[in-house]
Amino acid sequence: MLPYCIRLVNIDHHRKGLESAGWKVRIIQRIRNPKAERDAYNEWNYSKFRLWQLTDYDKVIFIDADLLILRNIDFLFTMPEITATGNNATLFNSGVMIIEPSNCTFQLLMEHINEITSYNGGDQGYLNEIFTWWHRIPKHMNFLKHFWEGDEEEVKAKKTRLFGANPPILYVLHYLGRKPWLCFRDYDCNWNVEVLRGFASDVAHTRWWKVHNKMPKKLQSYCLLRSRLKAGLEWERRQAEKANFTDGHWRRNITDPRLKICYEKFCFWESMLWHWGENKTNATKQNALPATPSAGKSSS
Numbered sequence: 229m230l231p232y233c234i235r236l237v238n239i240d241h242h243r244k245g246l247e248s249a250g251w252k253v254r255i256i257q258r259i260r261n262p263k264a265e266r267d268a269y270n271e272w273n274y275s276k277f278r279l280w281q282l283t284d285y286d287k288v289i290f291i292d293a294d295l296l297i298l299r300n301i302d303f304l305f306t307m308p309e310i311t312a313t314g315n316n317a318t319l320f321n322s323g324v325m326i327i328e329p330s331n332c333t334f335q336l337l338m339e340h341i342n343e344i345t346s347y348n349g350g351d352q353g354y355l356n357e358i359f360t361w362w363h364r365i366p367k368h369m370n371f372l373k374h375f376w377e378g379d380e381e382e383v384k385a386k387k388t389r390l391f392g393a394n395p396p397i398l399y400v401l402h403y404l405g406r407k408p409w410l411c412f413r414d415y416d417c418n419w420n421v422e423v424l425r426g427f428a429s430d431v432a433h434t435r436w437w438k439v440h441n442k443m444p445k446k447l448q449s450y451c452l453l454r455s456r457l458k459a460g461l462e463w464e465r466r467q468a469e470k471a472n473f474t475d476g477h478w479r480r481n482i483t484d485p486r487l488k489i490c491y492e493k494f495c496f497w498e499s500m501l502w503h504w505g506e507n508k509t510n511a512t513k514q515n516a517l518p519a520t521p522s523a524g525k526s527s528s
């Protein structure tokens with residue numbers, strides 16, 4: 229079983245979507261990170277600890293909602309708790325984890341919630357404090373879509389080859405930064421934001437859309453864009469234009485049909501731009517686009 233951790237905003241609607249895609253949905257009580265700020269992106273990500281309460285399963289392969297599985301990973305069920313890929317030096321990335329549900333472990337996790345400070349503010353930092361011994365599997369099992377600042381051109385080219393390889397070489401691709409379904413399909417919108425440019429890869433972006441296109445049309449309808457998000461994307465594009473980013477993605481025409489499809493009451497998103505950016509907290513509070521934490525923080 230591959231449980232899927234997701235925040236359902238419109239419960240009935242999204243639940244239906246997940247169920248028609250074949251997921252067994254379980255509604256859980258969220259767990260608040262007591263050290264997180266109110267309404268921050270990481271306020272509720274300790275909810276992941278509830279994985280250990282799935283005691284009707286002996287073993288669980290946990291996969292973050294922003295990963296694309298490209299090859300069969302069933303053999304991971306033979307690995308013990310806790311198995312993961314390395315993030316940096318001695319720490320593991322919590323995007324893919326093999327865990328063994330146990331109420332005792334769940335209790336242990338909950339017991340220290342007020343003392344332990346997570347190095348990155350997220351569940352990853354916390355779990356790394358609890359599970360100091362872990363089993364390392366190759367990076368191909370949770371390959372980060374990220375180019376480090378120091379990456380040589382050769383390394384970048386190699387990563388890009390891996391993102392696009394067909395048949396796939398990578399087992400699992402982890403979409404860091406802005407998610408492909410929150411961009412127009414024309415290009416990776418990480419290009420248009422200075423602090424996110426290390427996450428930009430049109431090849432990885434296209435890969436996600438290829439999988440999307442194979443989904444039944446009915447399921448694709450869950451991937452539409454809200455008016456507020458369209459406005460946010462256009463605002464970022466204009467910022468990139470002002471800064472005259474040399475990659476020139478901001479010049480491209482948007483052909484994605486989702487630009488013209490509106491499912492909300494308010495469809496005139498262009499008017500949202502009239503006062504956009506005047507009050508910065510306004511844009512983040514109303515959740516136009518996911519916050520843009522530093523590269524390290526968004527790596528989970």
Ligand SMILES: [Mn+2]
Pocket residue numbers: 292293294323402403527528
């Ligand atoms: Mn992730």
